[in-house]
Amino acid sequence: MRIVTGAIVHETNTFIPIPTTWESYHDNFGYLRGAEIFERFRNTNIPTCGFMEGAEKHGFELIPTIYTAPHPSAPTPRDIFEHVLNDMLEMMEAAKPFDGVLLELHGSMVAEDIDDADGYILEAVRKLVGPDIPIVAQLDIHSTITQLMVDMADVLIGRETYPEVDMAERGRECADVLMRILRDGVRPTMALHQIPMIWGMNQTTSQEPMLSAIERLHALEAVPGVICASIATGFRPVDVPDMGASVYVVTDNDLPLAQRLADELGEWLYERRAEWHYNMPTTREAIEQVRANNAFPAIFADMTDNPGGGSMGDSTGMLRTFLEMELEDACIIHIPDPQAVQECFAAGEGATITLDVGGKSSPLQGEPVRMQAEIVKLGDGKFRHDGPMFHGIENSLGPTAHIRQGGVHVILVTHRDQAFDMALSRTVGLEPTKMHYIGVKSAGHFRAAFEPWAGSVTLVSEPSVHNHQSGHIKYKRLKRKLYPIDILD
DSSP states (O other): OOEEEEEEOOOBOOTOOOOOOTTTGTTOOOOETHHHHHHHHTSSSSHHHHHHHHHHHHHHHEEEEEEEOSSSSOBOHHHHHHHHHHHHHHEEEEEEEEEEEEEEOOOOOOOOOOOOOHHHHHHHHHHHSSSSSEEEEEEOOTTOOHHHHHHHHSEEOOOOOOHHHHHHHHHHHHHHHHHHHHHHHHOOEEEEOOSSSSSOOOOOOOOOTTHHHHHHHHHTTTTEEEEEEEEEEEOOOOSSOSSSOEEEEEESSOOHHHHHHHHHHHHHHHHHHGGGGGOOOOOHHHHHHHHHHHHOOEEEEEGGGGGTTTTOOOHHHHHHHHTTTTOEEEEEEEEEEEEHHHHHHHHHHEEEEEEEOOOOSSSGGOOEEEEEEEEEEOOOOOEOOOSSSSSTOOOSSSSSSEEEEETTTEEEEEEEOOOOSHHHHOOOHHHGGOSSSEEEEEESSSHHHHHOOOSEEEEOOOSSSTOOGGGGGOOOOOOOOBHHHHHHO
8 A cells, every 4th residue: 555645834924024935945854855754754753753653553655755844934935835836746646656645734824825825735636636545634733724625635633732742643643544544444524613713822732721622622532433633723823814713523424423523612612712811921020920939940931932933033022131130040042143143153152242132133023132241152053852842853053152141041043943942052051951040932832841840831921023912913814703803903
């Protein structure tokens, strides 16, 4: 049995100025083709690795095409998108005949003049393979699910954890479901319920109230006739008609059952709509609260400046607060500032220089912070992820500098990315677990590596391109009213 696979993974933010270029598709994990995909991702936590493990378990031949996953950024220009898609389709055509398709997608991708790029990809693959070849796709929990996606795929399976530590597990589930279709004669039928709400940041699946939502999802999956079901919290910074949360359910040839269960869970989630939102303090307020509770080591997540959601990562509100409060044993991981990094390399390790840090990408990110910075250690930015999210995957954020002013340490990087774990910091002599105050540029994925040893974790709100309180984010293209859009606008 032959199964073809491919991955085009992009979380698109329509509100940021960061362009998506041809180089973007070669950054992050690279633009991989054929067997090099397997070489790069074996024994790692990504869906494609789960596909590989499924092939070993079920004894089918897995045929790789392309893998590309640019960092979150603006919509992909049409010519680049078509080039990447055609590359995958041509390799699929060359692989014929095959029995099924396994795709790794994001679920909230936008291209120039294409609001639903994931649906567009699925439709193109469907046209290539015809109506009888099953297509199973693995999606991010922050997907924007459309009816086109549901119509073009046989099965969509979303992740059930946030932080998304189950990527490989969900990939294995995709392979299992595909084999049930091909070998057991299962006939998947999928239904969608779009929830009229924007999900807030109360999404951590190991904690309430999200824990109860996932438990309810698993109870639904235990209903006879149900193949799988997923909750998509949606992706907030994307202005497309279908933006919002959703539930999608797959049954064995029972569309009424699938629709009823999707509607019931979607309505249950909407009834609790206020529970998915909470007000976040400023960094200063959070520090004062942590001190009152003696909850150390204290993690502060600058979630409105999360590069993992498309932000630039160089907002300065947290850094300014750390310095003004003259914190000791404090660090921020990490701030992308290629100019400052270059100045550090020019001065060399051990030097103390006047350095303007951050705030260079947009006025909304705050003014640069002037530091009298001691250059502690320089590095090439190459590391291997050691946390649960991307364990084992090699990465690089380019030339990196560990600087400090007083008791405040800062990791400066050339390329933006959120803080998934502590591996990069350790390459330049910073051990976060030894710090008292730890600031991270992330919204949720940091929890997998940081929360086990933290005394407290607080999501904070500082000025940034992602901060809805600034009033610059205006939705213009939504097809329906969404809670709490009247509050946001």
